[in-house]
Amino acid sequence: MKVYADNAATTVVSKEVVNAMLPCFTKIYGNPSSVHTIGQEAAIELENARSTIGKWLNAEPREIFFTSGGTEADNWAIQNAAAIGAKKNKRHIISSRFEHHAVLHTLNKLEKQGFEIQLLEVYNDGLVRPEDLQSALREDTALVTIMYANNEIGTVQPISQLGKICRDHGVIFHTDAVQAVGHVPIDVKEEFIDLLSLSAHKFHGPKGVGALYCRKGLPLNVFIEGGAQERGKRGGTENIPSIVGMAVALEQISRNMERNSDKVFALHNTLIEALSAIPRSRLNGSREKRLPGIVNFCFEGIEGEAMLLMLDALGICASSGSACTSGSLDPSHVLLALGLPHEIAHGSLRMSFSEYNNKEEVDYIIEKLPPIIQRLRSMSPVWEKIERGE
Numbered sequence: 037m038k039v040y041a042d043n044a045a046t047t048v049v050s051k052e053v054v055n056a057m058l059p060c061f062t063k064i065y066g067n068p069s070s071v072h073t074i075g076q077e078a079a080i081e082l083e084n085a086r087s088t089i090g091k092w093l094n095a096e097p098r099e100i101f102f103t104s105g106g107t108e109a110d111n112w113a114i115q116n117a118a119a120i121g122a123k124k125n126k127r128h129i130i131s132s133r134f135e136h137h138a139v140l141h142t143l144n145k146l147e148k149q150g151f152e153i154q155l156l157e158v159y160n161d162g163l164v165r166p167e168d169l170q171s172a173l174r175e176d177t178a179l180v181t182i183m184y185a186n187n188e189i190g191t192v193q194p195i196s197q198l199g200k201i202c203r204d205h206g207v208i209f210h211t212d213a214v215q216a217v218g219h220v221p222i223d224v225k226e227e228f229i230d231l232l233s234l235s236a237h238k239f240h241g242p243k244g245v246g247a248l249y250c251r252k253g254l255p256l257n258v259f260i261e262g263g264a265q266e267r268g269k270r271g272g273t274e275n276i277p278s279i280v281g282m283a284v285a286l287e288q289i290s291r292n293m294e295r296n297s298d299k300v301f302a303l304h305n306t307l308i309e310a311l312s313a314i315p316r317s318r319l320n321g322s323r324e325k326r327l328p329g330i331v332n333f334c335f336e337g338i339e340g341e342a343m344l345l346m347l348d349a350l351g352i353c354a355s356s357g358s359a360c361t362s363g364s365l366d367p368s369h370v371l372l373a374l375g376l377p378h379e380i381a382h383g384s385l386r387m388s389f390s391e392y393n394n395k396e397e398v399d400y401i402i403e404k405l406p407p408i409i410q411r412l413r414s415m416s417p418v419w420e421k422i423e424r425g426e
């Protein structure tokens with residue numbers, strides 16, 4: 037059996053998406069900037085896609101800017117807000133300790149340029165507290181950037197409360213919603229969001245395409261110099277097949293959100309209950325305030341990497357945290373931000389599901405995982421100490 041339980045890293049591209057993309061390579065292959073009919077056909081597809089993306093966020097088409105993915109949208113949003121702030125001598129930025137590296141590394145760069153970065157606590161449950169934001173805000177705060185949902189543990193932040201606080205203080209609010217779009221309902225107006233990043237490959241669209249929502253009225257700087265594409269803000273011939281694929285993917289997943297979410301929550305609850313019965317295991321992040329489908333556990337006395345290899349040998353594809361940190365031996369910054377000690381954070385396992393998974397697959401994991409843990413613990417000197425109570 038092959039079980040793909042790594043949907044937070046990326047998702048399969050749906051058949052409908054592939055079918056919608058194919059004609060963009062062979063029939064609607066024009067350059068949207070061309071004046072002739074073949075170019076204009078592509079321009080129509082481009083603008084239809086923009087409307088679709090906007091519709092599902094409650095944004096206007098002109099508030100949507102296409103990018104090469106979530107990383108680019110994060111870079112653009114944060115650098116833009118920083119530049120606006122710097123003009124007014126505001127150089128304080130608030131974020132959280134468990135953001136994606138696309139956000140954290142952009143903030144590191146800004147820090148070297150003289151910005152002051154303040155990272156809010158996320159506590160044991162993986163949730164930012166609105167009152168912490170309230171007290172962190174200053175006269176010179178240029179930007180607040182807090183992710184919508186965490187990609188490693190799946191906790192969903194109180195975005196509308198955070199957004200309201202920022203709006204009341206006249207501070208720009210960005211959210212990296214890459215993990216949330218298509219999985220939970222999002223309304224940029226009701227949630228007071230000024231800038232939002234999304235990426236197609238986290239909701240069954242293609243890789244290498246995403247979008248930045250920028251509220252109208254908020255100035256947006258040029259990010260890539262070049263032609264007049266994306267209203268002159270991001271030069272380069274538009275990636276029409278991928279943009280069309282992203283719009284179809286968002287339309288499809290958003291229309292079925294309730295049904296998908298019920299299905300994926302049922303899988304996720306079954307798994308959480310079964311794994312909670314393993315001694316010295318813990319679910320990371322709040323049990324309630326989470327996305328459907330991301331289940332992250334720590335098992336004491338175990339190396340996450342060893343667990344992953346043994347699972348993979350049985351056809352189960354999971355992750356120790358984020359795809360970006362695997363390969364390095366440092367424990368996940370997200371789990372450390374929850375206050376877990378290094379040795380426990382090392383024993384983490386993230387399994388992430390989509391509507392393409394089923395009950396048989398989860399049952400298979402529930403059958404195969406506990407013996408793996410038992411075996412690894414039987415070989416672990418650390419586990420021996422834990423058992424002796426040292």
Ligand SMILES: *Cc1c(COP(=O)(O)O)cnc(C)c1O
Nearest residue numbers: 105106107136138187214215235
């Ligand atoms: C995947 C992810 C990104 C990066 O998106 P790409 O399209 O892969 O560049 C950024 N933030 C979060 C929360 C993610 O899960």
